[in-house]
Amino acid sequence: MPSRWRPQKSVTLADGDRWEAARSMMSILQRLSQGSLRFVAALVLVGSIAACATPPQDPEDREAYEAANDPAQPVNEVIFEFNLIVDKVVLRPLARIYEFVLPDIARDGVRNFLNNLRTPVILANDLMQGEVDRAGETIGRFMINTATSGGVFDVAGEAGITFHEEDFGQTLAVWGADEGAYVMLPFLGPSNVRDAGGKIVDHVLDPLTWWGYNDDDWIAEKQGLIRGVTQAVDARSRNYKQIEDLEATSLDFYATVRSLYRQQRENLIRNGGKDQDAPMPGLGFDMNDPMDDPLETSAGGSDDRLESMGPQANLDGTAVN
Amino acid sequence: MFVVRRYTLVILLAGLVAVTAPEAGRASEEGAAAFVQDMAAKVVNSIADKSLSLAERQHRFRKLLHEGLDMEHVAGFVLGPYRRRVDPSDFAEFQEVLEEFIVQSYAWRFRDYAGQTLEVVSVRAAQRGREIVKSHILQPNGGPSLEVSWTLHKKAGDYKVIDIQVQGLSMMTTQRDEYVEFLRGENGRLQSLVEALRKQNKALAQQHSHQSS
Numbered sequence: 001m002p003s004r005w006r007p008q009k010s011v012t013l014a015d016g017d018r019w020e021a022a023r024s025m026m027s028i029l030q031r032l033s034q035g036s037l038r039f040v041a042a043l044v045l046v047g048s049i050a051a052c053a054t055p056p057q058d059p060e061d062r063e064a065y066e067a068a069n070d071p072a073q074p075v076n077e078v079i080f081e082f083n084l085i086v087d088k089v090v091l092r093p094l095a096r097i098y099e100f101v102l103p104d105i106a107r108d109g110v111r112n113f114l115n116n117l118r119t120p121v122i123l124a125n126d127l128m129q130g131e132v133d134r135a136g137e138t139i140g141r142f143m144i145n146t147a148t149s150g151g152v153f154d155v156a157g158e159a160g161i162t163f164h165e166e167d168f169g170q171t172l173a174v175w176g177a178d179e180g181a182y183v184m185l186p187f188l189g190p191s192n193v194r195d196a197g198g199k200i201v202d203h204v205l206d207p208l209t210w211w212g213y214n215d216d217d218w219i220a221e222k223q224g225l226i227r228g229v230t231q232a233v234d235a236r237s238r239n240y241k242q243i244e245d246l247e248a249t250s251l252d253f254y255a256t257v258r259s260l261y262r263q264q265r266e267n268l269i270r271n272g273g274k275d276q277d278a279p280m281p282g283l284g285f286d287m288n289d290p291m292d293d294p295l296e297t298s299a300g301g302s303d304d305r306l307e308s309m310g311p312q313a314n315l316d317g318t319a320v321n
Numbered sequence: 322m323f324v325v326r327r328y329t330l331v332i333l334l335a336g337l338v339a340v341t342a343p344e345a346g347r348a349s350e351e352g353a354a355a356f357v358q359d360m361a362a363k364v365v366n367s368i369a370d371k372s373l374s375l376a377e378r379q380h381r382f383r384k385l386l387h388e389g390l391d392m393e394h395v396a397g398f399v400l401g402p403y404r405r406r407v408d409p410s411d412f413a414e415f416q417e418v419l420e421e422f423i424v425q426s427y428a429w430r431f432r433d434y435a436g437q438t439l440e441v442v443s444v445r446a447a448q449r450g451r452e453i454v455k456s457h458i459l460q461p462n463g464g465p466s467l468e469v470s471w472t473l474h475k476k477a478g479d480y481k482v483i484d485i486q487v488q489g490l491s492m493m494t495t496q497r498d499e500y501v502e503f504l505r506g507e508n509g510r511l512q513s514l515v516e517a518l519r520k521q522n523k524a525l526a527q528q529h530s531h532q533s534s
Contacts, residue, residue, distance in 0.1 A: 054507070058508075058509070059402075060402040060403050060405065060406060060509055061505055061508075061509065063401075063402040063503070063506045064401060064403070064502070065505065067401070067402075068498075068501075068502065081322060142491055179428060193412070200480035239377045242515075247520070247527070248524075248525070248528070249422075249426045250499055251499055251500070251503050251514075251517050251518070251521060252499050252502045252503050254502070255498050255499045255501075255502030255503070256498070256499045258498065259494060259495045259497075259498035259499065260490060260495060263489065263490050263491060264489070264490065266489075267488075267490075317368070
């Protein structure tokens with residue numbers, strides 16, 4: 001993910017100098033409080049205060065308001081509009097060019113390569129969730145794909161060990177954390193308090209972050225941005241039609257995206273595929289009749305296939321959605 | 322003698338239950354799977370024909386909707402909490418425009434049908450007598466399959482679809498979250514939603530007739 005902060009040069013936790021480590025952590029926190037994150041935090045705060053003044057009184061409105069779990073909605077909507085403009089002006093044109101220039105097989109190669117680079121973060125989260133089998137799959141995929149093609153071909157996936165996604169937001173959910181209020185992040189798209197915090201942890205967990213910080217090479221320094229943008233462009237190039245359809249058939253695109261984000265995260269947290277009765281995330285309207293929340297989720301499935309359905313592949317981490 | 326007979330009866334009964342219970346369960350599961358497979362076959366046979374005009378395709382799609390979808394249930398669900406304050410005549414009107422929306426949004430897509438097949442993977446019982454049929458839509462060229470789950474319930478003895486989940490995303494939940502948000506912005510006035518849907522249906526109809534000409 002593109003992010004403006006990087007740990008400072010002086011971070012070397014291995015040298016045993018506690019003072020140095022503490023100072024480095026402080027500098028990381030300082031940097032976190034600068035840049036876009038501070039901007040987001042300020043917006044969310046302003047939004048919450050603005051919204052707190054007006055929780056609806058009408059019982060139905062109130063129920064809808066609470067189910068949406070989006071107290072910063074006025075601010076989120078502004079950021080959403082901003083993201084849509086970024087999508088229109090930058091991301092979509094880039095995606096068109098990318099799609100035009102590269103044949104399908106090359107684009108798959110880009111995606112496979114990027115997925116392979118995410119191995120350490122996915123593995124760490126597999127382990128933190130106690131998913132030993134999935135951790136094994138992650139390691140196996142990395143070794144097979146790296147050894148055979150430097151990560152460009154998904155040889156392991158062809159052999160049946162399919163890619164799966166994990167991040168610290170999901171780990172927090174497995175540990176029992178609530179999603180918290182819905183948040184629309186500038187450039188990064190829909191999120192919530194839990195997942196946005198998870199992004200920061202994932203960033204720190206990622207060895208490439210530290211490589212970028214320890215190496216003066218420009219590609220090392222800009223790797224986070226390059227990866228983030230490439231991933232966004234790649235995902236966008238796979239989703240024109242779906243997003244267009246979605247927007248054309250939606251009376252409230254903002255609410256549609258919020259709903260899809262929530263459902264997609266819920267699927268990812270449950271790691272899909274498991275036949276279990278899981279309540280739909282946070283949206284049980286009490287109807288006191290058989291109309292109410294009927295939906296036991298039944299689906300899930302391989303994360304790798306998300307792009308065949310469309311928008312939700314884009315929901316996680318790109319500008320539009 | 323009497324005791325023995327009574328025990329015999331109990332054992333017989335127990336045996337009967339043991340034999341019939343799973344049988345009944347299986348029959349019902351097979352019913353749900355057969356229903357989904359039957360609907361899929363009807364879609365392929367009647368709607369996916371490439372030579373159909375848009376109007377004919379929509380007409381046939383609507384007929385299948387009436388047969389397989391519990392529109393009343395869906396229309397109620399997507400209104401969320403606002404369902405409680407809706408009066409019956411408004412609700413009937415809403416059902417109509419919602420049906421039109423579904424027809425306008427989905428019927429034309431079957432023009433692009435390219436030999437995909439549906440395979441039922443599993444059937445399981447869910448709350449309130451519902452059954453969830455999990456299926457895979459397989460691509461003829463061996464491309465990645467799509468996971469689609471159908472939530473069914475029985476209405477007057479017949480199976481009806483009440484939700485479709487594509488890759489874990491529920492169409493009904495998504496639609497509800499959208500409409501509830503819309504209604505909240507309109508003080509819960511269902512007429513506003515009906516009007517907005519009418520307008521949208523018109524726009525979609527225009528767009529499609531444009532594309533097919």
